[in-house]
Amino acid sequence: RKEVEQDPGPFNVPEGATVAFNCTYSNSASQSFFWYRQDCRKEPKLLMSVYSSGNEDGRFTAQLNRASQYISLLIRDSKLSDSATYLCVVNLISGGYNKLIFGAGTRLAVHP
Amino acid sequence: DTGVSQDPRHKITKRGQNVTFRCDPISEHNRLYWYRQTLGQGPEFLTYFQNEAQLEKSRLLSDRFSAERPKGSFSTLEIQRTEQGDSAMYLCASSLWRTGRASGTLDEQFFGPGTRLTVL
Numbered sequence: 001r002k003e004v005e006q007d008p009g010p011f012n013v014p015e016g017a018t019v020a021f022n023c024t025y026s027n028s029a030s031q032s033f034f035w036y037r038q039d040c041r042k043e044p045k046l047l048m049s050v051y052s053s054g055n056e057d058g059r060f061t062a063q064l065n066r067a068s069q070y071i072s073l074l075i076r077d078s079k080l081s082d083s084a085t086y087l088c089v090v091n092l093i094s095g096g097y098n099k100l101i102f103g104a105g106t107r108l109a110v111h112p
Numbered sequence: 113d114t115g116v117s118q119d120p121r122h123k124i125t126k127r128g129q130n131v132t133f134r135c136d137p138i139s140e141h142n143r144l145y146w147y148r149q150t151l152g153q154g155p156e157f158l159t160y161f162q163n164e165a166q167l168e169k170s171r172l173l174s175d176r177f178s179a180e181r182p183k184g185s186f187s188t189l190e191i192q193r194t195e196q197g198d199s200a201m202y203l204c205a206s207s208l209w210r211t212g213r214a215s216g217t218l219d220e221q222f223f224g225p226g227t228r229l230t231v232l
Contacts, residue, residue, distance in 0.1 A: 004154075043203060043223035044155065087154050091219070098219050099168065100145075102154030 001026055002104070006088050009107035017078045021106045023071040023088030030101075032091035033064055035073050037084045038105065044087055047073075078110045114138060116224035118204050124230045125194055132190045133227045137206030144187050145221060146179055147203040148172065155203050161187060162209065194231045201226045 006023045013019050025033075033050035048055065050062040050071055061074040071088055088103040117136045125131050137144050143162050147155035158177070159169045163184040173179075176194075181187040191198055205221040 043225050045223070046220055089154075099157050099160070100155075100221060101157070102147075104153050 003027055003101045004088055004090055004103035006086075006103040006106050009085075009105075010109050011106065012109045012111065013078055015078055015080060015110055015112055017110075018074065018076050019078060019108060020075075021073045021086055021088070021108075023073075023103055025069050025071070025088075025090045025101075027090070027092060027101075028069065029092060030069075030090040031093045032098075033071050034089040034091070034100075035060075035062060035071075036087040036089055036102070038087055039084045044102075047086070075108075078108075080110050080112065083108055083110045116204055116206050116222055118202075118224040118227050120227055121225060122228045122230075124232065126232050127196060128193055130190065130192045131194060131229065132188055133202055133204075133229075134186060134188050135204030135206075135224055136186045137204070138208075138222060139185075141206035141208045141222075142184070143207045143209045143219070143221075144181055145205040145207075146187070146189050147205065147223075149201045149203055149226070150199075158189075191229075194229075196231050199229055199231045201228050 004025050035047040036044040037047045038044040048057050050064045052064050054063045059076045063072045085105040085107045087105045090101050092099050119134045145160040146158040149155040158173050159179050161181040164181050176192045179189045203226045204224045207219045207221045
């Protein structure tokens with residue numbers, strides 16, 4: 001089983017749609033959680049951190065359920081510019097060392 | 113541009129050749145990471161440095177791979193006797209880790225543009 005698993009894509013949605021991505025992780029020792037965005041042939045960039053209380057950044061809302069080891073990302077009012085691959089990431093920290101574990105990513109294509 | 117830079121951006125080589133990639137992190141960052149990404153997958157951790165010390169290596173890093181960060185600034189990743197399975201994007205990231213930071217605190221990693229390796 002992969003350490004971080006995501007919804008398979010691609011998600012093809014019209015502009016203005018609401019889309020949700022899900023992610024599960026297997027290591028209960030994971031301490032931090034993030035969503036990264038990766039455009040085609042570009043490097044990953046941090047989109048937002050994910051907190052247990054849930055957090056929102058404009059049209060983006062992230063949720064974390066530690067008991068279920070489940071993370072989600074909700075994008076409201078999709079824009080063409082949201083088209084990208086969204087990577088679910090967990091951070092394992094042990095003895096001061098930290099390592100990011102990435103999911104395979106979910107591709108989003110927003111069309112006019 | 114004060115971000116992470118990598119060189120070369122693309123490398124095509126024949127099987128069996130050696131290749132070396134370079135990463136220049138953000139100047140004040142003390143941690144440097146190497147990842148490998150293949151098509152349709154997320155980046156996979158290879159190794160990382162704090163200053164010049166290599167602190168962790170993934171089992172993905174076979175003995176054909178070696179990484180260095182001799183002066184705690186730029187890093188090199190060398191692959192010896194390349195194989196077709198080495199074809200991938202090699203990503204470098206850097207971060208600023210402060211001693212005494214609470215466990216769980218975000219150690220945001222900034223990625224470079226990557227080096228795309230093709231082994232023929």
